[in-house]
Amino acid sequence: VNALDARLSMYHFYTAFAALLIGGFFGLLQTLVRSEQLTLPVELNYYQVLTAHGVLLALVFTTFFIFGFMYAGVVKTTGEFASHRRKAAWVGFVLMLTGTIMAITLILMNKATVLYTFYAPLQASPFFYIGLAFIIVGTYFAAYAIISQYRSWRKEHKGEKSPLFTFMAVATLALWLIATIGVVTAVTLQFIPWSFGWTETINVALSRTLFWFFGHPLVYFWLLPAYMAWYVTVPKIIGGKIFSDSLARLAFLLFILFSIPVGFHHQLLEPGISEVWKYVQVVLTFAVIIPSLMTAFAMFASFEIAGREKGATGLLGWFKKLPWSDVRFIAPFIGMAFFIPAGAGGIINASHQMNQVVHNTIWVTGHFHITIGATVILTFFGISYWLIPHLKGRVLTKHINNLGKYQIVLWTVGMFIMSAAMHFSGLSGNPRRTQITSYNGHEAAASWGSYEVAMSVGGTLLLFSIFLFIGLMINLAFFAPKGSEEFPIGEEFEETHKLPKLLENWKVWIAIAILLILIAYTIPVIDLIQDAPPGSPGYQFW
Ligand code: HAS
16 A cells, blocks of 8 residues: 555544544443442543443444545555545545544533434534534545545456455445435434424434434444455465455345345334334344355355365364464454354344343343454454554564464453353343442342443453553554565455456445335334324424
8 A cells, every 4th residue: 555545544543543542441431330340530420431432432433443444455456546535535534533523522521421322312412413424424525535436447447347345345335325314314404403402302213213224234334344354355364265256245235235224123112113114124134134144154165265275174174274373363253253143142133022132231232242342343453463564564573463362362351251241131131321230129130240240350351452452553553673564355266357247236236225225214204204293292393
């Protein structure tokens, strides 16, 4: 990656890692408060810290990391950015950073204690929502830079198959652009007028529906960059090949289709949405599991191919041939292993009846700590170990590789302890998002205390892991020996020069996605608007 574009990516990473450090610290505070080992100073309240933790890690860390990574991969596979695109990307960065600073300042002033999901009836200062709008507009500049780079590459390489990494980045952005329609609508038409006091009431159910229209695909916006690393870079790191380029592309396209019309699976216990539409969206949720199952298949196939090429025999002999001492491999691999129970947990959540057992319990917090917090973040750690030195013209030394393995083990053990405790105590009803822990000696609550302590032990290990990670990243960026670190891009197992035309026909896929969204959302949204009882508090057209 050339120096100018490397700088662009690095600024995204600096911001992401700062958010990781502060957000991680806030996470530990919560576990200590819940386990009654710490009382927060009066200037801070639990929900404020919870909001800061969620926003900094789930929204800020991820978004900045993802764009830093996508820029680097797109430039690596399609050539350096034309200067107008690089400028657009910098404008995007400045807007995103401005919005982030606004939002975090308001949270720290206790004027935006609305949790990271920020839907009504919780209300923040209007400037919090304006900050969010800055972030989203910033991502549109970033999307422009990447998508227009892809389009001009295709024009210059007529008839050729586009680079897989860039194709995946464009698919991820297509998903993002469609998904943000929901949150942009809610922020501009509902939250900003309401928080300024221009409208007295808000349609709560509609605001939640618009949020989840965005909120569920948001989780795939986090996941897909991890999948990019799994499909494109991991095969090279293990000395193998990409199992199938077409399968990888199809998986990403299926995410565009199925990740959006499924938001109701977060609202299964909410009134105002008929069971029929909940059912339709649960069916579509089961469809969105398919591209992940395809990914699991492709990963096993890549591992097996790599192992057999190195002489492995027998059913599982290839397993031993994987590079177990390479932090660039073990980090994403452990992430994949976490995704097996995490995916099963998602399927439980999505199953309508079982959702009644787990909804609003700390089980759900456990679910998202092993999806985003383990699967995705471990993969992002793995990427950082080669990408940061690559961008800074330095090398990943054996010593840092070894320390990196400790960092990954600390994260794995910490996340395992914390999320297992969350899952188990959630099953006995321990609620999420609450500071109250003792419940006046209620019988069911008797077991929660020890789980809360386990969560704080896990949280402590996670913070140590973050400290070590940041230290290693500073070393890799500024002190490691100069040299050139590989940007691993895998080759296909059976090279195919021709791609089925349909796989790169975006119009078809986006049209199907829009059709599915219209089917899944039109009638329930009309219902939500029409059924809002006139004059009843908290309900109005918008
Ligand atoms: Fe989820 C709630 C359903 C995936 C994140 N989810 C959340 C929330 C977050 C989140 C943040 O249906 C909380 C939101 C809030 O604050 O209220 N989720 C699913 C389903 C999936 C799923 C069906 N979630 C994710 C991912 C996330 C994420 C990914 C972040 C990145 N989720 C739900 C539901 C709720 C929910 C309900 C609402 C609950 C409620 O009531 O509030 C699926 O996409 C999962 C499919 C995954 C698989 C796994 C495939 C396995 C692979 C690994 C292969 C391993 C290999 C390694 C190759 C089917 C690909 C080999 C290893 C060896 C050991 C040999």
